[in-house]
Amino acid sequence: MIERKMYQDVEFESEKAVLRGRHYRNSEVTRPTVVMTHGTSATITMVIDRYAEAVFEAGFDVLLYDHRNFGQSGGEPRQEINPWVQARGYRDAVAFLRSTQQSGQIALWGDSYSGGLALVAGAVIQNISAIVAQIPVCGASWPEGELDDSAFSTLVDIFEFGDVAGDPGDVVGPLPVVSLDQINAPSLLTPPQAFQWFWNTVDGMVAVGTTK
Numbered sequence: 143m144i145e146r147k148m149y150q151d152v153e154f155e156s157e158k159a160v161l162r163g164r165h166y167r168n169s170e171v172t173r174p175t176v177v178m179t180h181g182t183s184a185t186i187t188m189v190i191d192r193y194a195e196a197v198f199e200a201g202f203d204v205l206l207y208d209h210r211n212f213g214q215s216g217g218e219p220r221q222e223i224n225p226w227v228q229a230r231g232y233r234d235a236v237a238f239l240r241s242t243q244q245s246g247q248i249a250l251w252g253d254s255y256s257g258g259l260a261l262v263a264g265a266v267i268q269n270i271s272a273i274v275a276q277i278p279v280c281g282a283s284w285p286e287g288e289l290d291d292s293a294f295s296t297l298v299d300i301f302e303f304g305d306v307a308g309d310p311g312d313v314v315g316p317l318p319v320v321s322l323d324q325i326n327a328p329s330l331l332t333p334p335q336a337f338q339w340f341w342n343t344v345d346g347m348v349a350v351g352t353t354k
Contacts, residue, residue, distance in 0.1 A: 144170060144232075146325075147165035147195075148166055148174065148195065148198060149165055149166040149167070149198075149204075149206075150164070150165045150167065151163075151164060151165075152164065152165045152205070152207075152238075154207075154234060154235065154237075154238035156210060156227075156230060156231045156233075156234035156235075157209045157210055157217070157230055157231070158217075158226050159211075159215065159216040159217035160215065160216040161207045161208065161209070161210060161215045161216070161220075161231055161234070161235070161266075161292060162208060162213075162214040162215050162216075163179075163186065163205065163206045163207025163214070163215075163239075164186065164191070164194065164204075164205075164206045165203070165204070165205050165206075166194055166195070166197075166198040166203055166205075166206070167203045167204075168203060172204045172246045173201065173202055173246060174202050174203065174246050174247040174248070174249060174271065175202065175203040175204065175205055175239055175246070175248050175249070176197050176202050176203070176204050176205070176214060176248075176249045176250075176251050177204075177232060177235045177236060177239070177248060177250050177251065178190065178193065178194055178197070178205070178206045178207075178251040178252075179203055179206070179207055179209055179228075179231065179232070179235075179252065179256050180208065180209065180212070180213075180253065180256060181252070181253045181254030181255040181256045181257070181279075182223065182254060182255045182330065182331065183212065183221075183278040183319050184253075184343075185208045185209075185213030185214070186206060186207075186208055186213055186214060186220070187213065188343060189343060190206065190253070191206065192321060193251075193253070195208040195345075197251070202249075205235055205238070205239055207231070208223075209223075209228045209231055209256075209273065210227055210228065211223075211224075212229055221316065222313075223255070223260070224306065224307075224308065225258075226300065226301065226304065226306035227253075227306060228256065228259050229259045229262050229263045229266075229301060230301070231299075232250055232259065232260065232263035232264075232265075233265065233266070233267050234261060236248055236270070238269055241279065244351070247271040247272075248269075248270060248271060249262045249270065249271050249272035249274065250263060250267075250270060250272075250273050250274070251273075251274040251276070252273075252274070252275055252276065253276045253277065254276070254277055254279055254322070255279045257275035257276050257277060257278025257279060257280075258275070258278045258279045258280045258281070260273050260274070260275050260278070260299050261273060261275050261278060261280070262297070262301070263301075265294075266297070266298055266301050267298075272352065275282065286311045315330070317329055317330055317338060318330070318338045319331055319336075320337040320340045320341075321337065322334070322337055
């Protein structure tokens with residue numbers, strides 16, 4: 143007996159690239175949809191699909207996709223992490239769902255690096271019902287300046303209209319995701335547990351670059 147496929151392959155545009163992923167959907171009833179995407183580099187084919195399956199089996203539809211420049215999604219340069227671009231990916235995923243009229247309430251889910259992105263995107267995108275941020279990355283220090291309404295207005299303005307492409311001076315890397323030799327080959331993620339996880343899951347010596 144062949145197991146029925148749990149999802150449909152989908153794609154939508156974001157920041158002049160095509161983002162690709164999976165839509166786990168119960169076609170018999172309208173259910174809340176959880177928009178999910180990976181953290182630093184653990185794309186759909188690595189591990190995040192297991193989270194999506196668990197959420198789907200718990201009673202929610204899921205839109206799961208790879209960030210721009212990663213996995214099955216388009217975009218250049220490959221493996222570059224730009225937090226603003228990735229946060230806008232959430233926005234465009236929500237717009238895609240709403241354009242299909244195949245979802246009820248919408249929640250955002252993020253893990254590690256994308257957990258912080260989900261917090262920002264969920265604060266800005268209208269009518270988001272819930273945000274799930276699993277061990278979110280929110281920065282190493284508090285933001286500078288006054289945290290008032292004007293700061294939020296600036297955040298919204300950058301999110302919607304800002305030039306976030308960056309220039310060579312804004313880019314860190316490329317560098318490995320993980321490495322055991324932090325002296326000769328420093329990596330983005332430094333804990334030995336991270337190296338062990340990548341070693342057991344996939345070749346962790348994939349170079350990435352990050353845009354501030």
